[in-house]
Amino acid sequence: MRITGTMFYYYFVCRRKLWCFCQNIAFENESESVLLGKLLDETAYGREHKHLMIDETVNVDFIRDWKVLHEVKKSKSIEEASIWQVKYYLYFLRQRGIKIEKGILDYPKIKKRQEIFLQEGDAEKIETLLADIQAVIAQEKMPPPIHWKICKSCAYYEYCYV
Numbered sequence: 001m002r003i004t005g006t007m008f009y010y011y012f013v014c015r016r017k018l019w020c021f022c023q024n025i026a027f028e029n030e031s032e033s034v035l036l037g038k039l040l041d042e043t044a045y046g047r048e049h050k051h052l053m054i055d056e057t058v059n060v061d062f063i064r065d066w067k068v069l070h071e072v073k074k075s076k077s078i079e080e081a082s083i084w085q086v087k088y089y090l091y092f093l094r095q096r097g098i099k100i101e102k103g104i105l106d107y108p109k110i111k112k113r114q115e116i117f118l119q120e121g122d123a124e125k126i127e128t129l130l131a132d133i134q135a136v137i138a139q140e141k142m143p144p145p146i147h148w149k150i151c152k153s154c155a156y157y158e159y160c161y162v
C-alpha cells in the first residue's frame, strides 16, 4: 500500500484515526477544523504553485525552487506529527533522486515557521515507522480511542465518543 503524507501524519496523531481513514470511514468534510485548514490553505501563500502530487502518493504543499519544501499548518498542537510528516516528504523525494535542502513548517496563523532537516538515523526510523503504519492499517480491529485533548477538534469525535 502507498503511504501518503496524511497517513504518516495520522499515525502520530492517533492510530484509530489512521485506521478509520484507511477504511474509508471519513468525516473530514464536515469538520469545522478541517474547513478552517482548507480556508487557510487557500488564502496563505497565494502566489505559490501549491499541492504537488508526487508519484501518486504524497501531496506536498509547495516546493520553492526545488530546494525548500513547505508544509502549511494551522496550529502547533500536534507538532511531532507535522515534523515527521515533513521528514517523510524529504525522505520520499530523496528515495526518488530529488534532494531537497530542507523542509519548512509554516504556521501563518501564528506567524511562526520551523526548519526541518533529514538527520542521521531518520531514514532508518522512517522505514520502521512505515512498517508499523502498514501493521496498524492491516489490523482487523479498530484501535481504541485515545482520550486526548485533541479529540474535541477531531473530525471523528462524534464517531468515537457520542
Ligand code: SF4
Pocket: 013, 014, 015, 016, 017, 144, 145, 146, 147, 148, 150, 151, 152, 154, 155, 156, 157, 160
Ligand atoms: S476523536 Fe480522538 S480517538 Fe477518535 S479518531 Fe479522533 S483523535 Fe482518535
